[in-house]
Each structure stands twice: as structure tokens, then as C-alpha cells.
Amino acid sequence: MAMREIRSALITNNPVTQQILGICSALAxxxxxxxxxxxxxxxxxxxxxxxxxxxxxxxHIPPSIRLIVQITIIASLVxxxxxxxxxxAFELSRQLSIFVGLIVTNCLVLGRAExxxxxxxxxxxxxxxxxxxxxxxxxxxxxxxxxxxxGQGTWFAMTVFPLASNGGWFEPIGLMTLAPSAYxxxxxxxxxxxxxxxxLVERTGYGLRxxxxxxx
Amino acid sequence: MSSLRTMIAGxxxxxxxxxxxAMLLPGLGVTVSESGTAVLPLLxxxxxxxxxxxxxxxxxxxxALTAHNVTTAFILAILLPTEIALWRAATMTVxxxxxxxMIFGGRGFGFLNAAVVIAALVVVSFPGTALASxxxxxxxxxxxxxxxxxxxxxxxxxxxxxxALGCIAMTGLSDTITTTTAWGVLVFGGVFLLxxxxxxxxxxxxxxLQGVLAAVLFAFLGAGxxxxxxxxxxxxxxxxxxxxxLDQAILTIGRRIDARA
Numbered sequence: 186m187a188m189r190e191i192r193s194a195l196i197t198n199n200p201v202t203q204q205i206l207g208i209c210s211a212l213a214x215x216x217x218x219x220x221x222x223x224x225x226x227x228x229x230x231x232x233x234x235x236x237x238x239x240x241x242x243x244x245h246i247p248p249s250i251r252l253i254v255q256i257t258i259i260a261s262l263v264x265x266x267x268x269x270x271x272x273x274a275f276e277l278s279r280q281l282s283i284f285v286g287l288i289v290t291n292c293l294v295l296g297r298a299e300x301x302x303x304x305x306x307x308x309x310x311x312x313x314x315x316x317x318x319x320x321x322x323x324x325x326x327x328x329x330x331x332x333x334x335x336g337q338g339t340w341f342a343m344t345v346f347p348l349a350s351n352g353g354w355f356e357p358i359g360l361m362t363l364a365p366s367a368y369x370x371x372x373x374x375x376x377x378x379x380x381x382x383x384x385l386v387e388r389t390g391y392g393l394r395x396x397x398x399x400x401x
Numbered sequence: 402m403s404s405l406r407t408m409i410a411g412x413x414x415x416x417x418x419x420x421x422x423a424m425l426l427p428g429l430g431v432t433v434s435e436s437g438t439a440v441l442p443l444l445x446x447x448x449x450x451x452x453x454x455x456x457x458x459x460x461x462x463x464x465a466l467t468a469h470n471v472t473t474a475f476i477l478a479i480l481l482p483t484e485i486a487l488w489r490a491a492t493m494t495v496x497x498x499x500x501x502x503m504i505f506g507g508r509g510f511g512f513l514n515a516a517v518v519i520a521a522l523v524v525v526s527f528p529g530t531a532l533a534s535x536x537x538x539x540x541x542x543x544x545x546x547x548x549x550x551x552x553x554x555x556x557x558x559x560x561x562x563x564x565a566l567g568c569i570a571m572t573g574l575s576d577t578i579t580t581t582t583a584w585g586v587l588v589f590g591g592v593f594l595l596x597x598x599x600x601x602x603x604x605x606x607x608x609x610l611q612g613v614l615a616a617v618l619f620a621f622l623g624a625g626x627x628x629x630x631x632x633x634x635x636x637x638x639x640x641x642x643x644x645x646x647l648d649q650a651i652l653t654i655g656r657r658i659d660a661r662a
Binding site: 356358359360361363369376 | 486489492496500504522525526527528
């Protein structure tokens with residue numbers, strides 16, 4: 186059961202490529218693999234814990250204020266995570282700047298809390314949190330790899346392509362260090378996944394009208 | 402809706418490609434005579450990577466093989482600086498052809514000119530790269546193309562005309578338009594980048610608006626003193642993003658008028 190959940194969240198129901206959640210942070214922190222990995226770990230910690238806490242008190246939260254309660258719990262967890270990062274990995278936390286703090290607003294965390302943890306037992310909620318966090322991490326690391334290798338010629342700060350400025354041949358592709366390239370890479374990923382797995386393609390929501398298709 | 406696309410479809414994409422490619426040859430000749438044969442390896446790399454990308458997608462999609470992007474390669478050989486590293490040109494060509502055409506299903510399905518997208522990608526990706534500056538000779542070499550493409554019925558001439566009038570109207574507002582070196586860029590870019598039969602607006606009024614918008618953007622984007630070629634590429638790309646919206650607006654207005662009548 187747990188393995189099936191996790192496998193589904195990695196590809197078929199991946200939060201980033203299928204549910205299109207958490208895109209904003211995915212493009213902000215994926216300029217290098219190190220920041221992507223740190224962000225993934227921070228999000229995994231927050232998502233698993235928040236799912237467990239919210240699920241365990243789900244019968245005691247009045248429905249009318251459930252969003253406020255959920256946000257409060259998530260925000261507290263994010264602050265703790267951010268403080269831990271600042272204490273033990275100051276350099277990385279500076280590179281991630283506000284984005285760890287912005288996990289509060291990451292639609293993925295609140296989305297899972299609202300859609301799953303608030304109506305399911307603790308065990309499945311924990312697995313759901315872990316599975317979705319892993320799905321998010323997988324995409325983040327992939328995008329981070331592509332962007333760091335092409336944008337800086339390194340992977341985890343290890344040289345992959347020797348830079349021309351250091352006597353090598355590779356000139357970094359500046360585009361890859363800019364935010365739009367994350368959209369390109371995620372877009373290509375979604376394209377590749379859906380070409381391979383036709384069943385994941387959504388039905389067209391707003392197709393062209395008949396008169397728009399005809400010519401004159 | 403204008404029958405431009407129908408007309409092109411009637412004559413075949415291959416016909417359009419052939420005429421456009423032939424009309425690009427004089428411009429290529431000018432570039433070779435001005436910057437020497439160094440442009441030939443670049444042309445070879447551009448042609449190979451552009452056509453290889455197109456054919457790969459068509460192979461995967463089990464479609465008949467085409468080589469429409471030969472025109473993309475010709476335009477880029479004129480636009481890109483001759484000294485650009487070949488692998489850079491190749492990488493950006495593959496990425497650009499994929500992003501601007503193949504995503505939408507190939508030439509004729511999208512709304513972007515591949516050469517414009519690739520030139521923009523080169524400028525953004527490799528800071529410091531300046532596109533080639535086109536001369537009056539390029540303008541002269543492009544002049545016959547206007548006539549030939551119009552006669553062949555593959556030139557959205559309203560867009561080109563509106564662009565020309567717009568540029569005249571904007572003269573004085575912008576340094577870029579008044580400099581003499583901009584002539585080559587304006588004529589060449591107007592014909593081969595802006596007035597692309599597939600990427601241009603498909604409604605008549607839409608084409609006029611497109612030309613005007615491109616001229617206004619060219620004047621404003623060039624006001625800071627950026628070089629004319631880069632400015633035109635930016636202006637045309639930015640305009641292209643609005644073109645489907647312009648067409649949609651024109652169609653909606655037309656439909657409302659029809660409904661009232």
C-alpha cells in the first residue's frame with residue numbers, strides 16, 4: 186500500500202508534473218542541485234509532519250476555521266525548519282533566502298493537508314505526505330540537475346564541463362540560471378511524461394468552437 | 402478571416418518554403434561578401450541542426466519528412482554574429498525550433514517565427530552576444546523579395562505596410578530608427594521576421610495592428626540605444642505574443658457586428 190502510494194506520487198500523480206502544485210518554489214530554488222536538495226528536505230520534513238499533526242487532530246478542528254488552523258500548524262513547522270537551517274546550514278539558508286519561509290504558501294503543503302490529511306487516519310496521511318514530498322523532490326532534483334549542469338557546468342559544485350574561463354571549452358548557458366528555464370524544463374518533462382503515458386493527458390477543458398476551426 | 406492560410410495550404414508549405422529560401426539567397430550573398438566565408442560553416446551547422454530537429458519530430462510522429470526550417474537556418478546565418486561558437490548556435494537552434502514550432506505540431510500550427518525565437522534565445526543565453534548589424538546592402542538585397550513573395554501570395558503585406566508606416570511615424574522618437582544602419586534591419590526583419598506568413602496575424606485588421614505594434618515596440622525598446630538587430634528581434638517576439646489575442650479580438654468584434662446586422 187505504502188509502496189504503491191509512493192510510486193504513484195512519483196510519476197502518475199506527481200504533485201508537480203501532474204497536479205501542477207508547488208511550481209513557484211520549484212523554479213526559484215532549482216538553479217543548483219544543492220539548493221534544490223535542501224529545499225526538498227525542508228519540504229519533506231514540513232509536509233510529513235504537518236500531515237501527521239493535522240490528521241491526528243482532524244476530529245477536533247471546527248470545519249469553519251480549519252484553513253486557519255492548518256495554516257497555523259504549517260507556518261509553525263516552517264519557522265522551526267527555517268531556524269534549524271539557519272543554525273546548522275547558514276550558507277545554504279542564505280542562498281534559499283525567503284523560499285524556505287515561503288513553504289507556508291506552497292500550495293502543495295496546504296493542498297495535501299486539505300485534500301488528504303484532514304479526512305484520513307494518521308498512518309495513510311504520513312505516507313501521503315512522504316509520497317508527495319518525494320514526488321516534488323524528484324522533479325526539483327531533475328530540474329536542478331539540468332539547470333546547474335547547463336547553467337554553470339557543474340553538478341553539486343563538481344565540474345562536469347570545464348569552463349572556458351578556467352581553460353576548458355564550456356561557456357555556461359545563461360538562460361538556464363534565469364527563472365523561465367525552470368518552466369521550460371518542467372514543461373519538457375510534462376510533455377515527455379504525457380507522450381509516454383497517454384492516460385495522464387487531461388480532457389480538453391476549453392476546445393476551439395466549430396466556427397473558430399473553420400477558415401472563413 | 403483572411404484566406405492567407407488557406408492560400409498557403411492550397412499552394413503547399415513546400416512552395417512557401419522554396420520561395421522564401423530562394424528570396425533569402427541574395428541576403429546571404431551580402432553577408433558572405435561582407436563577413437567572408439566564415440559564415441559558411443555556421444550556415445551548415447544551422448541548417449543541419451534545424452532540419453534534424455524538424456525531421457526527428459516528424460519521424461517520431463510518423464509524418465512525412467519536411468525541411469521547412471531551411472529558411473530558419475538561412476535567416477539565422479544572416480542574423481547571428483559570424484564568430485558565434487558553433488555549438489552555441491546548434492544548441493539554441495534545436496531548443497528554439499522545438500519551443501517555437503514542434504511543441505505546436507510543426508510549421509503552420511504555432512504562432513512564433515522560429516528564427517526570432519532562436520535569435521532571442523542566443524541573446525538571452527549568452528550575455529554579451531551582439532547580433533549581426535545589417536547594412537543597406539541587405540535592404541537592397543531584400544527589396545526583390547518583397548515583390549516576389551507578394552506575387553507568390555505568401556507575404557502578409559498589410560503587416561509589412563503597417564510596420565513601415567509605423568516606423569515612419571515613430572521616427573524622431575527613437576534613435577534606432579533614425580540611424581542609417583537600421584535600414585537593413587528594418588527591411589530584412591520586416592519581411593522575413595515580422596511578415597512571416599505563418600506567425601503573422603491571420604485577420605486583415607490584425608495584421609495592420611501587428612505591424613503598428615511592432616513599430617511602436619521597436620521605437621520604445623530601441624530608445625535606450627540598444628543595437629537595431631537585437632531591438633527588432635525583441636520587438637517582433639513581443640508582438641508575436643499578442644498576435645493571437647489581436648486576431649481573437651478582431652474575430653469577436655466581427656462576430657458582434659454580424660450578429661447586430
